[in-house]
Amino acid sequence: MSGYQTGIIVLLALNTIAAYGVYLPMSAGQLNLGIAGFMAIGAYAAAYLTNACGWPPSAAIGAGGATAAILAFAVAMPMLRTQGIYLSLATFALGQVISAIFLNLDIVGGAAGYPVATHIEASVVVSAATLVVSLVWLMSTTRLTVYFAAVKNDPLVADLLGLNVKALGVAALTVGAGIAGVGGALYAHYFNYIEAQYFGVMLSTYTVLYVLLGGTQSVWGPLVGAAIFTLVPEALRSSSQWRYAIFALFIIVFMALRPQGLLTRGLSRQRTQARAQSGSTNS
Template structure:
């Protein structure tokens, strides 16, 4: 039996991993999505409301919340994804803040006072759910869809010339990212037994992107490694008390200067596969 501290740390890791992949899917396609916190809020509030008011099983409530978040991402993504670069980042950032502001003023879910959640899920359920999602994502990484994402990031014009529906593929990545963020929100709400709009601030979206950038976008393992790094390293520096976050930030800056491609890149993965029959790069 794990201690409460270990249980909490595993839950934080699981939520961070899911959020990392919610940002990674659009980022692999060259889209900087800074609205993941908003989709996380949609999933948290929707799942909590359905399980509280209608007695839906928690798993079903989280699934419905994820589908609702995906629908919002689809509707809003069609006009938003017409932009690119810094304009896309600002548009998604504003979208995330609007979604959070809606729940902050929505009386039916407690508005600024927050919303208690009666259903509860334990750490093993969250951990198993995260592992299941990881398996699905690793399977997805072996499909043509993931290849399209990476190709679009490298050169969308050439992809368009080869008949790839660039905007549709990017929209699909955006929607899947929104659905994953909602799952993370629903899991967190039913673990903490409370939802508060203020907890879905802009920093969550920024940290989520940092998970991916630090881990690397060249391989499917990158976001997982980046999320684990961000989760555990502050705990390593815990003895530094109030200085630990400053030390952590300095470490990240130094690391990104020395290794801007992230912790895991394609060449590293090819070298790791070589002893097992894979082909190492030249």
């Protein structure tokens, strides 16, 4: 496999992890526009642990995810007092604050960026992404997914049916941040260099777009969205500088045609029905 192809696959893996970091809170009704901030925390925490404390990369990457999750847990209670667009603004602001802090934190290089000494192979990144997708898929076979949908759909009814709406919201935000933190930590150790500017608005926005494009109704939506966003711009590379314009146009047309995202529940239902029908004709 060429270096170029490996690079694309790693990018796809990293984008997929980030997309699931956005997907989980979104399935509970929270639009997290600050996911890059949580990725930055994971990246810097893990890089510091391998650089300065001599941790093995696997432990450091796990710890990076845990750090992002702990921070999300700490800010979740005050942040979830806001709802809807205001919650999105709060997460957006948090992402900006985190990025600004790392930009000014001299212990991790400040504005000059932070080189990471330990390198991980592409296979590690891909395995981690596979693990994240498997875990989220496993979660989709539990009650938790239905409960998140209930909280998103109607928090008052969810509460009256006995669900702990606040705890579910905190859980969704925290687990999402933990996943994003792992993604950031993997990024740091694959590319061996991080800078605060990378974890900015564009990264958060693109990650949200992966999820919206893929669809929030199916657990595979973020994976498909991340794949399209990673691969299509590469396929359009031949049209040189016009590729971004073409891709932007593609997104607009796509969202107009399928506002619920590419994968919807209706789609998977049609498939199961078709399978059931073909099964009955066979027997």
